[in-house]
Every structure is written in structure tokens, then in C-alpha cells.
Amino acid sequence: MTVTEASKHSVPDFKWGALDPQTFRKGIMENGAVMLRGAGDPVLLARVRQSLVELFTKYSTTPQSEIERGLKSSDPLERDYWEQIKLSHIFDRTFKRLAGYSYYEIVRQSGLWKFLARAFPEAELTESPSCNCRRVSVGERREFWDSPVEFHVDAQVFYDHKLSINFWTPLNECGATAPGLEVVLLGVQDTKAYLEHNPAGYEPRPGDFGHMKNFRCAKMQLPVLQEHGLGSKRWAPEFDVGDILAFTNFTMHATHSTASMTEPRMSVEIRVDLE
Ligand SMILES: O=C(O)CCC(=O)C(=O)O
Numbered sequence: 001m002t003v004t005e006a007s008k009h010s011v012p013d014f015k016w017g018a019l020d021p022q023t024f025r026k027g028i029m030e031n032g033a034v035m036l037r038g039a040g041d042p043v044l045l046a047r048v049r050q051s052l053v054e055l056f057t058k059y060s061t062t063p064q065s066e067i068e069r070g071l072k073s074s075d076p077l078e079r080d081y082w083e084q085i086k087l088s089h090i091f092d093r094t095f096k097r098l099a100g101y102s103y104y105e106i107v108r109q110s111g112l113w114k115f116l117a118r119a120f121p122e123a124e125l126t127e128s129p130s131c132n133c134r135r136v137s138v139g140e141r142r143e144f145w146d147s148p149v150e151f152h153v154d155a156q157v158f159y160d161h162k163l164s165i166n167f168w169t170p171l172n173e174c175g176a177t178a179p180g181l182e183v184v185l186l187g188v189q190d191t192k193a194y195l196e197h198n199p200a201g202y203e204p205r206p207g208d209f210g211h212m213k214n215f216r217c218a219k220m221q222l223p224v225l226q227e228h229g230l231g232s233k234r235w236a237p238e239f240d241v242g243d244i245l246a247f248t249n250f251t252m253h254a255t256h257s258t259a260s261m262t263e264p265r266m267s268v269e270i271r272v273d274l275e
């Protein structure tokens with residue numbers, strides 16, 4: 001079954017406002033992801049987009065030598081800053097300093113934060129230290145742009161000892177002419193079982209970083225997903241500005257990109273941890 005065929009089947013696609021917190025919780029735990037159509041305020045999203053465009057425009061005229069100097073700086077903060085610029089991942093801590101406001105306003109203003117608190121009343125919600133923007137374009141890699149990423153779970157990179165919800169918010173239309181996002185609609189426990197999650201860790205493999213050794217990461221390669229019958233669970237929705245896809249740190253996801261997606265895409269990954 002192709003991605004398009006899968007999306008014709010029952011998918012967790014809801015209009016924001018027509019969904020109650022309990023159904024959201026059940027949906028995200030059982031499918032790994034829930035689409036919240038129209039949850040983001042287009043005015044605020046345009047403001048965030050403009051702030052980021054201004055930021056990247058400034059750096060596109062920075063001489064390469066200055067960037068290289070920053071990347072090699074002996075000051076870890078300076079190095080971290082230039083790494084963010086180079087990868088086009090501006091973390092919220094840096095965005096706040098430069099723009100004077102936070103990506104988290106997107107989830108606070110829309111009521112998503114309170115909604116999540118009602119869905120998980122036993123948990124304390126905290127802002128994740130890993131909350132960043134991303135700019136993706138297909139084809140030739142350009143300075144300050146990221147390339148499409150393959151299937152992974154965020155828990156293999158950040159943390160696997162707690163649940164975290166990523167409110168994935170594109171700042172322009174995507175999924176048709178610009179790269180979107182694709183998820184495997186598999187529940188949290190089923191995904192952990194499929195990836196043989198082992199908090200104690202397996203023997204690390206060459207190239208492993210973060211918590212990769214705690215999962216059988218090779219099982220996320222496309223042919224292996226297909227072999228296990230998970231191809232039909234891939235969902236690659238189209239997004240309008242304001243549509244937010246919530247998914248967990250245990251949900252398999254990848255950039256949805258095809259050669260015909262000639263437009264770039266900018267997005268924000270607003271992660272809320274459940275302690
Ligand atoms: O935006 C993308 O293409 C990938 C996003 C991703 O991996 C994430 O938000 O965790």
C-alpha cells in the first residue's frame with residue numbers, strides 16, 4: 001500500500017475544537033500521532049516565520065570565514081550557537097534571546113498546553129530543552145538549510161525514560177509542493193515492542209549516538225518496515241498553516257519528501273515533556 005492509499009484509511013485527523021482531551025490521549029497512545037487541524041494561530045505563526053526569515057537572512061550574508069571561526073571557537077556557547085545556525089536548528093533558548101519571545105507561545109496561546117495537561121492530569125508538563133525550528137529543502141544542500149531526515153524516533157536522540165509530545169508546526173503549507181512529515185501510525189507500546197526498546201541498552205553499534213543503543217534502529221529502514229507489514233501504517237498528510245501534528249518521542253517519523261517538492265519548508269518542533 002502506498003502512502004496515499006494509507007491516508008485514505010482511518011487516520012487520527014481532527015479539527016481543533018472538535019476533540020476532547022481523553023480522545024486525544026487515547027489517539028496519541030494508540031496511533032502515535034494526532035493531527036490537530038487549525039490549532040495554530042496563523043497570525044502568530046506568520047510572526048514566528050518572519051522572525052526566523054530575518055534571522056537567517058542576516059546570516060546568509062555573514063562571511064564564511066566568520067562562520068568557520070565561530071564553529072571552531074574555544075567558547076562552548078559560541079560554538080553551540082553557530083552549530084544551530086549552520087544546521088538551521090534554532091533552539092527556543094536562542095530564539096528567545098534573539099526574537100524576544102518563545103516558540104512555546106504557539107502552544108500556550110492556542111490552549112494546547114492546557115489541553116495536554118487535561119489529557120495527562122497525572123503528569124507535570126515541562127518545556128523541553130530540545131525545542132527547535134528546522135528549514136528543509138530537497139536537493140542540493142544549501143547553507144543554513146537541513147536535508148530530509150529518514151525514519152527515526154526522537155527518543156533515540158533525546159531521552160527514552162519519559163514521554164514527550166512534539167507539536168510539529170509547519171510555518172508554511174507543506175506535504176505537496178514542499179516537504180512535509182510522515183509518521184508510522186503505531187501506538188507507543190507497540191512501537192517500543194517493535195523496536196525492542198531496552199533501557200539498559202544493547203552493545204553500541206558504530207555510529208550510534210544519544211540513546212540509539214537502546215533501540216533496534218535498523219528496524220526503521222524502509223524495507224524492514226515493509227517486511228513487518230508497517231508500510232500500510234505510514235501516513236504523510238498535507239498541512240495548511242495552522243495545522244499541528246502531535247506525535248510522541250516513541251513515534252517513528254521522517255521527512256516526507258519527493259523529488260517534485262521544489263518549495264522549501266520551515267517548521268517548529270515544540271516538545272512538551274510529561275514528567
Ligand atoms: O521536519 C522534519 O522533516 C523532521 C522533523 C523531526 O524529525 C522532528 O520534529 O522530530
Ligand SMILES: [Fe+2]
Pocket residue numbers: 152153154253
Ligand atoms: Fe524527529
